[in-house]
Amino acid sequence: MTEPPPIPKPGPVTPQVGTSLASVFEGLLKSPQSLIAGINQSKTSGPFTSKLLIIALVGFIIFGVTMGSFSFQEQLWAAPLKTILGLTFSSIICLPSLYVFSALTGTSLGIKEIIQGMAGALALIAALLLGFTPVLWVFSQSTTSEVFFGLLVLTTWFIALFFGTGFLLKMLEQSGTENRGPLRVWIGIFLLVTLQMSTTLRPLIGRTESLFTTEKRFFLEHWAITMNGPSHNPQQDDDSQGQTTQNSRANQKSGASKKNPFLGD
Numbered sequence: 001m002t003e004p005p006p007i008p009k010p011g012p013v014t015p016q017v018g019t020s021l022a023s024v025f026e027g028l029l030k031s032p033q034s035l036i037a038g039i040n041q042s043k044t045s046g047p048f049t050s051k052l053l054i055i056a057l058v059g060f061i062i063f064g065v066t067m068g069s070f071s072f073q074e075q076l077w078a079a080p081l082k083t084i085l086g087l088t089f090s091s092i093i094c095l096p097s098l099y100v101f102s103a104l105t106g107t108s109l110g111i112k113e114i115i116q117g118m119a120g121a122l123a124l125i126a127a128l129l130l131g132f133t134p135v136l137w138v139f140s141q142s143t144t145s146e147v148f149f150g151l152l153v154l155t156t157w158f159i160a161l162f163f164g165t166g167f168l169l170k171m172l173e174q175s176g177t178e179n180r181g182p183l184r185v186w187i188g189i190f191l192l193v194t195l196q197m198s199t200t201l202r203p204l205i206g207r208t209e210s211l212f213t214t215e216k217r218f219f220l221e222h223w224a225i226t227m228n229g230p231s232h233n234p235q236q237d238d239d240s241q242g243q244t245t246q247n248s249r250a251n252q253k254s255g256a257s258k259k260n261p262f263l264g265d
Helices: 021-030 032-041 046-068 075-104 111-142 146-164 166-174 181-200 219-228 238-257
Strands: none
Touching: 021 032, 021 046, 021 111, 032 111, 032 166, 046 075, 046 111, 075 111, 075 166, 075 181, 111 146, 111 166, 146 166, 146 181, 146 219, 166 181, 181 219
């Protein structure tokens, strides 16, 4: 009596991700591989990409409002506006290099898939930042230290960027590409660009006399000055000294006597 042939084991089933905003958001967090597969298998990937951009926009706006709640006043709309502008410019600036570094990995992904990957990475970063906003809001209302709150915001940004850009690495993995070194180099470049953009569009935390500044400064230099305070340099011209004095007075005012309109005087 011959034995029946063994029944083949079913392969892993990839869960389907719907095109609704809630489904895309949930798939982004729980099963990014399924979301990537859904984008690649869809004849019209526009609905997925548009949902990802909506998630990124909403997440960054809420994150910016949370930073602005540290000082209130005009920062409630200025901080989210600068956040959106900074990340939009950073993405546009870094998109060509993303394509180049992705091509160096030997991937078969084209420019269309690379743009979708950028949208997915931004959406995942925004989703992770949303998870941090309650914690950031608590500290924005309970401390007047711009240095501490700024370090807290930077820490959340590093964490969100580290995990969010993993969406791009997963796209490479699903395309069959094992070489991820060039893309990791690009992630470092994108991090540097976003940090410099946050310094260019300062202040994101605290208040100054002007909404934007025209003074050029490297982000490490800006961090050092913020933590140590502006040092006196006799070789500076009068205009530079006047700008530093105005910023110092405004920072002291925002740190010492900021008013929360929701808590009263």
